[in-house]
Amino acid sequence: MRNPPAWSAPDPSSGPGHWLLRARVFEADDLKRAVTRIAHEIVERNHGADDVVLVGLYTRGVVVARRLAAAIVSFEGVDVPVGSLDVSFYRDDIALRRVSPLGPTQLPGDVKDSVVVLCDDVLFTGRTVRAAMDAVVDFGRPRAVQLAVLVDRGHRELPIRADYVGKNLPTKWDEDVRVHLTEIDGDDGIEIWECAEDEGGAT
Amino acid sequence: MKHLLGIDDLGAEGIGEVLRLADSFLEVTRRDIPKVPALRGKTVVSMFYEDSTRTRLSFETAAKRLSADTMTFSAGSSSLRKGESLLDTVRTVEAMGIDAIVVRHKSSGVPQRIAGWIDASIINAGDGWHEHPTQALLDVYTLRRRLGALEGVRIWIVGDVLHSRVARSGIQAFARMGCEVTVCGPPTLIPRGVEALGCNVSWSLDGIGEADVIYALRMQNERMTGSFVPSLREYAARYQIDGRRLRPNQLLMHPGPVNRGVELAGEVVDSPQALIVQQVESGVVVRMAVLYELLAGGGPAREASRFTQEDPTRVEPQPA
Numbered sequence: 001m002r003n004p005p006a007w008s009a010p011d012p013s014s015g016p017g018h019w020l021l022r023a024r025v026f027e028a029d030d031l032k033r034a035v036t037r038i039a040h041e042i043v044e045r046n047h048g049a050d051d052v053v054l055v056g057l058y059t060r061g062v063v064v065a066r067r068l069a070a071a072i073v074s075f076e077g078v079d080v081p082v083g084s085l086d087v088s089f090y091r092d093d094i095a096l097r098r099v100s101p102l103g104p105t106q107l108p109g110d111v112k113d114s115v116v117v118l119c120d121d122v123l124f125t126g127r128t129v130r131a132a133m134d135a136v137v138d139f140g141r142p143r144a145v146q147l148a149v150l151v152d153r154g155h156r157e158l159p160i161r162a163d164y165v166g167k168n169l170p171t172k173w174d175e176d177v178r179v180h181l182t183e184i185d186g187d188d189g190i191e192i193w194e195c196a197e198d199e200g201g202a203t
Numbered sequence: 204m205k206h207l208l209g210i211d212d213l214g215a216e217g218i219g220e221v222l223r224l225a226d227s228f229l230e231v232t233r234r235d236i237p238k239v240p241a242l243r244g245k246t247v248v249s250m251f252y253e254d255s256t257r258t259r260l261s262f263e264t265a266a267k268r269l270s271a272d273t274m275t276f277s278a279g280s281s282s283l284r285k286g287e288s289l290l291d292t293v294r295t296v297e298a299m300g301i302d303a304i305v306v307r308h309k310s311s312g313v314p315q316r317i318a319g320w321i322d323a324s325i326i327n328a329g330d331g332w333h334e335h336p337t338q339a340l341l342d343v344y345t346l347r348r349r350l351g352a353l354e355g356v357r358i359w360i361v362g363d364v365l366h367s368r369v370a371r372s373g374i375q376a377f378a379r380m381g382c383e384v385t386v387c388g389p390p391t392l393i394p395r396g397v398e399a400l401g402c403n404v405s406w407s408l409d410g411i412g413e414a415d416v417i418y419a420l421r422m423q424n425e426r427m428t429g430s431f432v433p434s435l436r437e438y439a440a441r442y443q444i445d446g447r448r449l450r451p452n453q454l455l456m457h458p459g460p461v462n463r464g465v466e467l468a469g470e471v472v473d474s475p476q477a478l479i480v481q482q483v484e485s486g487v488v489v490r491m492a493v494l495y496e497l498l499a500g501g502g503p504a505r506e507a508s509r510f511t512q513e514d515p516t517r518v519e520p521q522p523a
Contacts (some may be wrong), residue, residue: 086227089239089269089495098500100220101227138236 019176019193025169026190031150034166035064038148039071041164046115049078051143053114057132058086058102061120063181064150068119081108085118090131105135112140117164121179123149126160151190153177206318206325207493209334210375217496218343218379224492225344225485232268232488242271245302245498250293251328252278252308257459257483258328258338262305265490271498274299289313290320297321302498306330311368324497332366338458339372341489343380345482346416349454354381359411360402361442362420362466365392365431369458370420374400387411388420388442391431408441408448418456419444419466435465446470454478 026034043049049072056065062084069082088094088101118132133145150166155173169192171177176193180186204212213221231239247266251259259275266273276296283292296304303324306314311331318325329335347353358377364370364386377384378401385403386393393404411417422435432438445468449455455467455477463469471477 088227089231089241094241094499095244096500101224104227104230106230134240138238139234 017195017197020196022175022192022194024189024191026167026188028188031166031188031190034150035067036071038164038166039068040075042068042117042146042148043072043076045146045163049076049080051114053081053083053108053111053116053142055083055085055107055111055116055118055132055136057118057120057128058084060179060181060184061085061118062103063183064121064148065117065119066183068117068148083107085132085135087128087131087135090135092127092131107136107139110140111136111142113143115144115146116142117146117148119148121150121181122177123147123152123160123162123165124155124177126156126158129160130158150179151177204496206314206327207336207497208314208318208325208327210336210339210372210379212336215379218340218376221340221489221492221496222344222347224495225340225488228268228488228491228495231491238268238270240270241495242266242269242498245269245271246274246300247271247303247305247494247498248274248276248296248299248301249305249328250276250296250307252283252306252313253329255307255328257486258307258335259305261483261486262326262328262337262490262494264487265494268487269491269494271302271494274301289317293317293320297323303494326493326497329368331368332371333368334372335368335458336372336376337486337490337493338369339376340493341482341485342373342418342456342458343376344489345478345485346454346456347380348485349478349481350415352381353377355383356381356415357383357385357413358416358418359385359387359405359414360418360420361387361408361411361444363392363422363431364388364397364420365394366423367420371400373418374402378402385410385414389432389438411448412450414453416454416456417444417449421458421460422462422465439465442466443468444471446474449474449476451476456482459483 042052046052054065054069056062065082069080072078072080084103084106086101086103086105088099091099116136118129129147136142136145146163148164149162151169152162152165153169153171169177171192174195178191178193180189182188206212231237249259249262263273301323303326305326305328306317307328308330311333313330314325314327327334327336350356360370360373374384385405386397387405387408390406398404443466449471453476455471457467457479459479461467461472463472
């Protein structure tokens with residue numbers, strides 16, 4: 001395994017080698033079931049959905065949050081507020097690389113005393129979640145902050161864990177987990193890609 | 204981009220990127236806590252060798268909202284009085300360990316000169332008659348927020364173009380955004396060869412009815428060393444924008460401070476067509492964008508997302 005750079009996941013667009021699909025671990029149906037189960041777990045754990053606010057982290061977390069809200073309204077009948085959060089200005093790697101904002105932050109009303117469930121597609125180093133927690137508390141003091149992700153791929157660099165996980169997926173550090181969501185990518189699914197060396201290296 | 208000395212430093216995509224960042228920072232400034240930790244640990248010094256209210260306050264507010272530390276240097280109360288040269292002053296400031304200097308100076312070219320001396324990023328906050336790039340950026344931002352696209356918008360810049368760094372930066376920035384720019388004023392106050400910046404020239408207000416936007420410039424009495432107009436009164440009679448000359452469908456801009464009764468009549472300054480207050484508001488977010496662009500990270504722009512360049516969730520804001 002190559003030494004991981006200090007600040008970033010492997011970049012598929014640069015460096016030697018090319019990306020190969022290793023496995024497609026979720027199809028559309030699996031993904032839908034995972035979202036439904038997480039939605040149930042959120043409601044169960046919080047004894048209802050009344051104080052819950054779903055906050056999606058750009059880019060795909062925003063879609064995850066919307067889908068969880070749609071699921072909750074379908075079985076619980078509660079319209080859970082959904083927000084979107086851009087954590088760019090809170091990242092700890094701003095000084096190391098170029099970080100551009102990904103979308104407009106919009107939190108629904110006041111997060112004070114609510115249960116904020118941060119939603120994202122992949123939990124990896126935990127640094128995005130760290131930035132998100134800092135960002136959320138700037139908007140008010142939630143009663144609790146929880147974390148829902150479609151995939152936990154390990155390799156945490158901070159003491160952070162998810163409260164709701166679609167799938168635990170053991171990966172190598174230099175693999176790439178790609179969550180596809182119809183709203184953005186045109187289809188639903190989760191894939192693991194690996195980086196193959198161009199010159200007769202690992203396959 | 205290391206320095207912002209003139210509009211040219213921004214390149215073709217630079218203006219768009221600054222405007223995009225400014226949109227993000229506009230949302231930040233509307234929060235209860237209008238502050239993000241993006242530039243924590245960076246130090247920004249403002250060195251103003253010339254009077255300023257809005258530019259300096261707006262830069263300092265911008266830096267503070269990005270969590271940068273700010274230091275202020277004003278010519279009046281510094282060792283300049285004891286005869287310290289510009290070079291020595293700048294080296295002294297640099298020795299404090301700083302990341303950016305915001306410079307205003309009465310002589311053109313001072314920011315460029317300083318940029319050659321030290322490692323910090325230099326932001327030109329107005330140098331002589333030369334350029335005032337952040338003013339041009341906030342003008343473009345203000346107008347784009349009001350009108351949407353700027354392609355084909357006709358802008359008349361009226362007044363003392365000769366002494367105006369705002370005009371020199373503004374012409375270039377508006378032209379880059381696809382605007383049709385005309386400068387207008389008495390021949391003595393229109394610099395020769397200004398067309399080369401990409402604008403038309405008119406010596407009278409006759410054709411101003413075609414303008415979508417009138418951008419009035421301040422009569423810069425403090426820079427006038429000769430007699431350029433017979434009297435302010437005669438200037439006002441021929442070039443002042445008043446309620447009669449400003450048509451109801453036209454927008455009015457002015458970089459401030461306004462000389463009421465000279466370049467603008469009082470009634471148009473206070474009219475709803477005037478964007479003058481919005482220009483000041485835009486100043487903070489645009490300067491946040493410039494500081495962020497210069498001081499945060501380096502290298503080429505990160506892809507918006509791994510699979511798609513443009514993020515589809517970006518353009519459709521959610522219901523609040």
